Amino acid sequence: MITSFTNSLFHAVIEVCSALSLRANHECGPPSPQKSSVSSLTDDLWARPGPSGKPNSLSTFWSTIDADTLTIGQSLTDGESLVSSGGSFRLGFFRPENSSSRYLGIWYGARVPTQTIVWVANRGAPISDTRGFLNLTREGILALSDGGRNNNLAVWSSNVTRRPGNNPVVAQLLESGNLVVREAAEENPDNFLWQSFDYLTNTLLPGMKLGRNLTSGLNRKMRSWRSGEDPAEGDFSVLIETEGYPQLLVRRGAAIQFRAGSWNGLRFTGVPALNPSPTFSFEYRYEEGREVFFRFGVPNNTVVSRYAISPAGLLQLLTWSSRTGVWIVIATGQGDRCENYGLCGTYANCYTYRAPACQCLTGFSPRNPGDWGRSDWEEGCVRRTPLACNSSDGFIMHSRVKLPNTAVTRWNRTIGLAECRMLCLGNCSCTGYSSLDISNGESGCLMWFDDLIDIRELADGGQDLYVRMAGSEIREVVPEQGRPNRRRKTIIVIASVISSSMALLVILGILLYARKRKLKQKETLKTINTPLPRIKSQKERNEELDLPTFDLSTIVEATNDFAIGNKLGEGGFGPVYMGKLSEGQEIAVKRLSKSSGQGLNEFKNEVILFSKLQHRNLVRLLGCCINDDEKMLIYEYMPNKSLDFFIFNETQRKLLNWQRRTTIIDGIARGLLYLHQDSRLRIIHRDLKASNILLDKELRPKISDFGLARTFGGDQTEGETNKVVGTFGYMSPEYAVDGLFSVKSDVFSFGVLVLEIMSGRRNRGFYHADHDLNLVGHAWTLWNEGAALGLIDDSLNESCNQSEVLRCIHVALLCVQQRPEDRPNMSAAVLMLGSENPLPQPKLPGFYLRRNPPEADSSSSKNINDSCSVNQVSMTVMEPR
Ligand SMILES: *[C@@H]1O[C@H](CO)[C@@H](O)[C@H](O)[C@H]1NC(C)=O
Ligand SMILES: *[C@@H]1O[C@H](CO)[C@@H](O)[C@H](O)[C@H]1NC(C)=O
Ligand SMILES: *[C@@H]1O[C@H](CO)[C@@H](O)[C@H](O)[C@H]1NC(C)=O
Ligand SMILES: *[C@@H]1O[C@H](CO)[C@@H](O)[C@H](O)[C@H]1NC(C)=O
Ligand SMILES: *[C@@H]1O[C@H](CO)[C@@H](O)[C@H](O)[C@H]1NC(C)=O
Ligand SMILES: *[C@@H]1O[C@H](CO)[C@@H](O)[C@H](O)[C@H]1NC(C)=O
Numbered sequence: 042m043i044t045s046f047t048n049s050l051f052h053a054v055i056e057v058c059s060a061l062s063l064r065a066n067h068e069c070g071p072p073s074p075q076k077s078s079v080s081s082l083t084d085d086l087w088a089r090p091g092p093s094g095k096p097n098s099l100s101t102f103w104s105t106i107d108a109d110t111l112t113i114g115q116s117l118t119d120g121e122s123l124v125s126s127g128g129s130f131r132l133g134f135f136r137p138e139n140s141s142s143r144y145l146g147i148w149y150g151a152r153v154p155t156q157t158i159v160w161v162a163n164r165g166a167p168i169s170d171t172r173g174f175l176n177l178t179r180e181g182i183l184a185l186s187d188g189g190r191n192n193n194l195a196v197w198s199s200n201v202t203r204r205p206g207n208n209p210v211v212a213q214l215l216e217s218g219n220l221v222v223r224e225a226a227e228e229n230p231d232n233f234l235w236q237s238f239d240y241l242t243n244t245l246l247p248g249m250k251l252g253r254n255l256t257s258g259l260n261r262k263m264r265s266w267r268s269g270e271d272p273a274e275g276d277f278s279v280l281i282e283t284e285g286y287p288q289l290l291v292r293r294g295a296a297i298q299f300r301a302g303s304w305n306g307l308r309f310t311g312v313p314a315l316n317p318s319p320t321f322s323f324e325y326r327y328e329e330g331r332e333v334f335f336r337f338g339v340p341n342n343t344v345v346s347r348y349a350i351s352p353a354g355l356l357q358l359l360t361w362s363s364r365t366g367v368w369i370v371i372a373t374g375q376g377d378r379c380e381n382y383g384l385c386g387t388y389a390n391c392y393t394y395r396a397p398a399c400q401c402l403t404g405f406s407p408r409n410p411g412d413w414g415r416s417d418w419e420e421g422c423v424r425r426t427p428l429a430c431n432s433s434d435g436f437i438m439h440s441r442v443k444l445p446n447t448a449v450t451r452w453n454r455t456i457g458l459a460e461c462r463m464l465c466l467g468n469c470s471c472t473g474y475s476s477l478d479i480s481n482g483e484s485g486c487l488m489w490f491d492d493l494i495d496i497r498e499l500a501d502g503g504q505d506l507y508v509r510m511a512g513s514e515i516r517e518v519v520p521e522q523g524r525p526n527r528r529r530k531t532i533i534v535i536a537s538v539i540s541s542s543m544a545l546l547v548i549l550g551i552l553l554y555a556r557k558r559k560l561k562q563k564e565t566l567k568t569i570n571t572p573l574p575r576i577k578s579q580k581e582r583n584e585e586l587d588l589p590t591f592d593l594s595t596i597v598e599a600t601n602d603f604a605i606g607n608k609l610g611e612g613g614f615g616p617v618y619m620g621k622l623s624e625g626q627e628i629a630v631k632r633l634s635k636s637s638g639q640g641l642n643e644f645k646n647e648v649i650l651f652s653k654l655q656h657r658n659l660v661r662l663l664g665c666c667i668n669d670d671e672k673m674l675i676y677e678y679m680p681n682k683s684l685d686f687f688i689f690n691e692t693q694r695k696l697l698n699w700q701r702r703t704t705i706i707d708g709i710a711r712g713l714l715y716l717h718q719d720s721r722l723r724i725i726h727r728d729l730k731a732s733n734i735l736l737d738k739e740l741r742p743k744i745s746d747f748g749l750a751r752t753f754g755g756d757q758t759e760g761e762t763n764k765v766v767g768t769f770g771y772m773s774p775e776y777a778v779d780g781l782f783s784v785k786s787d788v789f790s791f792g793v794l795v796l797e798i799m800s801g802r803r804n805r806g807f808y809h810a811d812h813d814l815n816l817v818g819h820a821w822t823l824w825n826e827g828a829a830l831g832l833i834d835d836s837l838n839e840s841c842n843q844s845e846v847l848r849c850i851h852v853a854l855l856c857v858q859q860r861p862e863d864r865p866n867m868s869a870a871v872l873m874l875g876s877e878n879p880l881p882q883p884k885l886p887g888f889y890l891r892r893n894p895p896e897a898d899s900s901s902s903k904n905i906n907d908s909c910s911v912n913q914v915s916m917t918v919m920e921p922r
């Protein structure tokens with residue numbers, strides 16, 4: 042409060058001062074060319090002493106009328122900045138965190154208060170002090186000088202794409218974040234001599250093209266920073282490769298890291314999630330010989346968004362959350378193992394949720410069966426039967442896949458699949474074909490002339506790929522042309538085969554179903570033993586071997602031999618003790634129920650992987666302790682217990698004012714988003730509830746027990762075979778009733794949790810004299826009566842902000858909708874919470890009636906049993922995007 046007041050006071054002072062200095066200059070002759078048209082970066086006044094010889098003083102503040110342009114002869118010095126006309130972007134000098142070097146760059150204006158650099162001029166040529174300045178020459182060249190002895194030697198300069206005429210030129214920072222050089226008198230607003238949008242750094246802004254001008258050869262590609270502190274060019278680039286049919290790649294040096302793939306008329310073939318939405322629009326154009334580009338837009342500027350390639354090579358779509366003041370990752374490339382380029386080698390299909398991940402295509406077998414067995418799939422698969430190279434060859438269709446690398450392809454937009462097939466058959470080196478464009482049905486022809494690599498299964502949004510095979514590998518009867526009799530026979534044969542196999546299928550289905558029910562218990566164990574995603578490089582492998590382990594004696598000492606006084610509680614997977622290591626660090630020790638049905642190696646692997654999950658809203662796993670059949674997990678200790686202790690307690694919840702509660706809701710949402718989308722593992726929590734949210738010293742939330750569902754999903758302790766993961770009151774209908782779970786079941790639990798946080802009431806055990814509804818049903822009723830504010834607990838009334846409260850309830854109701862497909866995913870939920878965009882109306886929620894399930898207290902992690910028709914868990918925890 043006080044700070045912002047001081048700030049506005051300061052700005053008022055600045056305005057008065059600049060007005061004064063403006064007048065002063067009118068009175069005392071023309072302004073010195075050095076200073077006009079440039080507004081100073083006020084924050085920098087506080088941050089830094091002025092450059093040597095040019096002390097910062099208020100007299101450096103100038104008219105802000107033309108503050109977005111620099112004219113010939115003017116200089117932009119360190120400490121000054123150009124501001125685009127609407128204030129969205131700034132150009133000036135900055136110093137990266139932890140670095141002493143200075144760079145000229147562009148960052149966001151007022152909408153993003155945390156300085157976020159979107160473009161850097163002198164990436165590889167840092168300036169060591171604050172004497173640097175930028176000027177514009179008569180030829181339209183922007184020259185950056187370090188102000189040192191080589192005053193005339195530019196450390197960086199722009200390259201004119203076109204010589205100007207005799208007209209004066211100006212440099213201007215546009216609202217889009219584009220720094221352009223143009224003739225001052227130029228009528229066409231898009232006719233630039235030079236623009237920064239042609240020279241991307243690590244960021245793709247809305248409206249910026251990623252791609253190539255195929256006439257001039259200009260390649261607009263992103264290039265990562267070397268590190269968070271060094272904007273020099275790093276290893277990773279994002280570009281549209283134009284060798285073969287154009288495709289979007291992330292490269293590390295020359296090697297392909299991730300292949301988003303070719304554009305199929307709707308999206309890049311490997312990125313099914315790239316769908317236009319009210320928030321984002323996507324554009325792709327490919328005109329042979331002229332240009333190819335991709336760009337995205339944010340219609341109506343509802344959010345501040347950008348794509349960025351991180352120093353570690355992750356391509357991410359980020360959105361600024363003004364409410365929480367951080368960048369939120371909305372989508373990440375390379376999120377699952379099948380997004381590692383070539384993981385499965387040639388002629389193999391990659392499955393995210395199966396073990397093993399890679400399977401040879403039909404008719405192919407591993408090139409090196411030994412390696413393949415050891416989960417080293419890189420060498421891929423080879424044909425069992427060589428191609429005959431005559432008309433006896435045929436094709437096998439693989440549906441719903443990501444199309445392979447298109448580096449060696451030919452294509453024709455005008456012909457259809459039938460002709461495509463004939464063309465491919467007619468050339469011995471053609472290995473497969475598919476449609477080129479699926480935006481209006483299917484059209485065009487794309488043919489491969491190389492081994493097929495980087496194919497993956499995509500349940501949503503995959504395409505059909507036809508792979509050339511020797512005739513003998515194709516079991517189907519291929520009807521021959523020109524012999525009607527035979528053809529008819531074939532059809533009859535096929536028809537009867539089909540009908541009898543249908544009958545067979547039905548019978549089989551019934552048998553399988555019955556069997557499946559019996560096998561459920563066994564399947565649970567199988568799921569647990571699913572191998573982990575393969576870790577690629579040897580370096581990574583070595584890293585992984587550093588299993589953070591603790592000696593049993595250390596733990597015994599730390600917990601006073603598991604003294605009852607140290608016991609914090611009983612979690613779903615065993616008791617939890619508080620402990621203190623000899624160095625003074627406090628820890629929480631979770632002693633796992635004896636036999637989990639899981640091998641020691643798998644357990645270790647899980648622990649290593651989970652210990653790598655790091656997010657400020659996840660409880661940190663420090664390591665484990667393994668001794669005979671004793672397995673323990675060691676976590677950081679959270680002094681403030683769990684959320685249920687606060688919100689369901691009359692006095693404690695007074696400590697949580699509205700501000701704190703929104704921080705908690707946002708934190709939970711972000712932690713969950715990280716689990717679902719951002720971490721390498723794609724984890725579904727499955728047991729999200731108030732007692733699994735721990736609070737740190739500052740009452741910030743940390744999700745606990747994530748991934749345990751995966752490790753200990755079955756928890757088959759003898760005599761207690763009916764434990765499943767999940768807690769009544771938080772479980773979505775499809776999970777509780779059909780045992781189906783997905784990220785959307787976590788979203789449901791999140792919605793329930795939000796309602797509980799706002800109301801201070803438990804969903805289960807909720808009682809209201811007027812009706813038979815639980816908290817979800819109660820909230821839904823109030824919402825429809827326009828009385829949603831009646832939901833919040835009394836202790837909030839003073840501190841709350843009504844519109845924020847309504848928005849939270851609205852989002853919660855969207856999360857608990859009956860149908861999983863209606864619920865938002867976590868990235869959408871985070872966006873909804875963080876912005877002011879209009880939201881859709883919620884539909885009927887799931888499980889809104891109070892029911893009387895078998896007695897179990899929802900606060901402790903009691904689990905449900907078979908009698909309530911909840912399946913034994915038989916699915917994996919990872920989930921397709
Ligand atoms: C602009 O920079 C160039 C090269 O750094 C230098 O030669 C020239 O004198 C500068 N012009 C002004 C007006 O500072
Ligand atoms: C400037 O452009 C010319 C011709 O387009 C090119 O040859 C030269 O390498 C470019 N220089 C820089 C620094 O980009
Ligand atoms: C590609 O570059 C050339 C030469 O600079 C230019 O004339 C042409 O307009 C550019 N093409 C597109 C589509 O921008
Ligand atoms: C700066 O240094 C601190 C401490 O070493 C580190 O935590 C932080 O991540 C660094 N910042 C960047 C951008 O690398
Ligand atoms: C953007 O604004 C226009 C007119 O102001 C409106 O018609 C359109 O629906 C808006 N689009 C979105 C996505 O909000
Ligand atoms: C195709 O080639 C194979 C092997 O070269 C041969 O056995 C077969 O008869 C040929 N088929 C036709 C239809 O030409």
Ligand SMILES: *[C@@H]1O[C@H](CO)[C@@H](O)[C@H](O)[C@H]1NC(C)=O
Binds near residue numbers: 452453455456
């Ligand atoms: C595409 O196929 C049509 C019909 O066969 C042909 O006329 C045309 O030249 C082909 N186009 C290309 C680019 O090969």
Ligand SMILES: *[C@@H]1O[C@H](CO)[C@@H](O)[C@H](O)[C@H]1NC(C)=O
Binds near residue numbers: 468
């Ligand atoms: C088959 O395709 C390859 C690769 O495009 C081409 O080089 C070759 O000339 C073609 N062969 C025939 C017979 O068309």
